[in-house]
Amino acid sequence: MDAYRRRIVDTELDELLPGLAAIAIEGAKGVGKTATAQRRAHAVFALDDEQQRSLLAADPGRLDREHGTVLIDEWQRHPAVWDEVRRSVDRDPRAGRFLLTGSAVPTEAPMHSGAGRIVQVRMRPMSLAERGISEPTVSLRTLFSGRRHPLEGESPVDLPQYVEEIVGSGFPGIRPLTGRARRAQLDGYIARIVERDFPEQGHQVRRPATLRAWLTAYAAATATTASYNAILDAATSGESDRPAKSTTITYRDALTQLWLLEPIPSWLPVDNAFARLAQVPKHYLVDPALSARLLDLTSDALLSGSGSGVRASYSTNLLGQLFEALVALDLQVYAQDNEARVHHLRTRNGDHEVDFIISGPGGRIIAIETKLSATVDEQDLTHLRWLKSKVGDLLADALVVTTGRYAYRRPDGIAVVPAALLGP
Numbered sequence: 001m002d003a004y005r006r007r008i009v010d011t012e013l014d015e016l017l018p019g020l021a022a023i024a025i026e027g028a029k030g031v032g033k034t035a036t037a038q039r040r041a042h043a044v045f046a047l048d049d050e051q052q053r054s055l056l057a058a059d060p061g062r063l064d065r066e067h068g069t070v071l072i073d074e075w076q077r078h079p080a081v082w083d084e085v086r087r088s089v090d091r092d093p094r095a096g097r098f099l100l101t102g103s104a105v106p107t108e109a110p111m112h113s114g115a116g117r118i119v120q121v122r123m124r125p126m127s128l129a130e131r132g133i134s135e136p137t138v139s140l141r142t143l144f145s146g147r148r149h150p151l152e153g154e155s156p157v158d159l160p161q162y163v164e165e166i167v168g169s170g171f172p173g174i175r176p177l178t179g180r181a182r183r184a185q186l187d188g189y190i191a192r193i194v195e196r197d198f199p200e201q202g203h204q205v206r207r208p209a210t211l212r213a214w215l216t217a218y219a220a221a222t223a224t225t226a227s228y229n230a231i232l233d234a235a236t237s238g239e240s241d242r243p244a245k246s247t248t249i250t251y252r253d254a255l256t257q258l259w260l261l262e263p264i265p266s267w268l269p270v271d272n273a274f275a276r277l278a279q280v281p282k283h284y285l286v287d288p289a290l291s292a293r294l295l296d297l298t299s300d301a302l303l304s305g306s307g308s309g310v311r312a313s314y315s316t317n318l319l320g321q322l323f324e325a326l327v328a329l330d331l332q333v334y335a336q337d338n339e340a341r342v343h344h345l346r347t348r349n350g351d352h353e354v355d356f357i358i359s360g361p362g363g364r365i366i367a368i369e370t371k372l373s374a375t376v377d378e379q380d381l382t383h384l385r386w387l388k389s390k391v392g393d394l395l396a397d398a399l400v401v402t403t404g405r406y407a408y409r410r411p412d413g414i415a416v417v418p419a420a421l422l423g424p
Helices: 008-016 032-038 050-058 079-090 142-143 160-169 178-199 208-220 227-237 245-257 288-294 299-304 318-337 378-394
Strands: 023-028 043-046 071-075 100-101 118-122 341-346 353-359 364-371 396-401 415-418
Touching: 008 023, 008 032, 008 118, 008 178, 008 318, 023 079, 023 299, 023 396, 032 071, 032 100, 032 341, 043 050, 071 208, 079 100, 079 118, 118 299, 142 364, 142 396, 160 288, 160 299, 178 245, 178 288, 208 227, 208 245, 208 288, 227 245, 288 318, 299 318, 318 341, 318 364, 353 378, 364 378
Parallel strands: 023 100, 023 118, 043 071, 071 100, 364 396, 396 415
Antiparallel strands: 341 353, 353 364
16 A cells, blocks of 8 residues: 655656756655655665665666666765766756755765756655645745735644644654654664764764754754854853864754754845844754754643753743744745745844745745744734835735634734644
């Protein structure tokens, strides 16, 4: 029985593959790249298998002799194949020839970026819309129209279920698990990062405990703009032999190469209507379940508030931060489907912040605030109204994403949308 659940990136691949010779699907281990690519492949080279890797290395001309779509899985294990695919495309640019999947940026960079030959597509853990917990009734694509239609829809998802979605993970192989088995899988995922993935990226970790502490501090900084110095301080509080800043920069760079960090950049409009905007990113791991597990937060702990003792002096609202991270994952997936990008907005003095700015083709934006509540009050709308006063018609729509039951549009035009009802 085929248990494959269609992903939103499948739509993008359906549109790209008939027109492009080679596509690289990239993302963290376990997001489902191989399962998605295999459905389109007629031949597969799994380069995490030493024999198949050796076979292709000995006879790269096999790529030209294969018919149909060829999948090269975990291509970073044999970086030379990138240039071999590029040269094969130069010789024969027919559409749909190659799919490559990779879960890390290789330490041995290909000779050529692949620009013009290999198009890169990002894949992330499953969004709420892909998990099948509710049918979305509010489309990001419709919001970009700027028509501000009336909204409707009733969500069956309540706060405890949102918390379960936070800790339950968007990794397809982890989601079906529960309880101790799920915690063990997440622990194993994190251990692999520290013990295997870093060395495979050419980084020998002298003190694995310090790397894990840094990851934990980064998780506690979820949805904040905490400086990397503050994250280092939180990770090494009380230690006399602290790692050098250059070491923690290595941590950040290697985790980025492994597609595990998902920082959201600040929004900087071209026609700057703002005197002073901060340019620091907001911090997120690729899956909020990893953050929750690093912080040892179960669903019961999050709902009871017992996570407040976690060592994170710059963070007092971990459940709210992790809910925002869940929404951030959704928005990254939905924005990509709309050829849009996700940003955040914060003035340098911090007097105005908007959780997310989605910038679409043509420069129009959607402004989004998140609220860990079923209701919205006037205070929740302050920054959205301020932004409207600054950018005018550039703002296609504004909404507050909640944990409530109903999607609707307020008389002032601002939308209120439960997270489970938002889709691409």
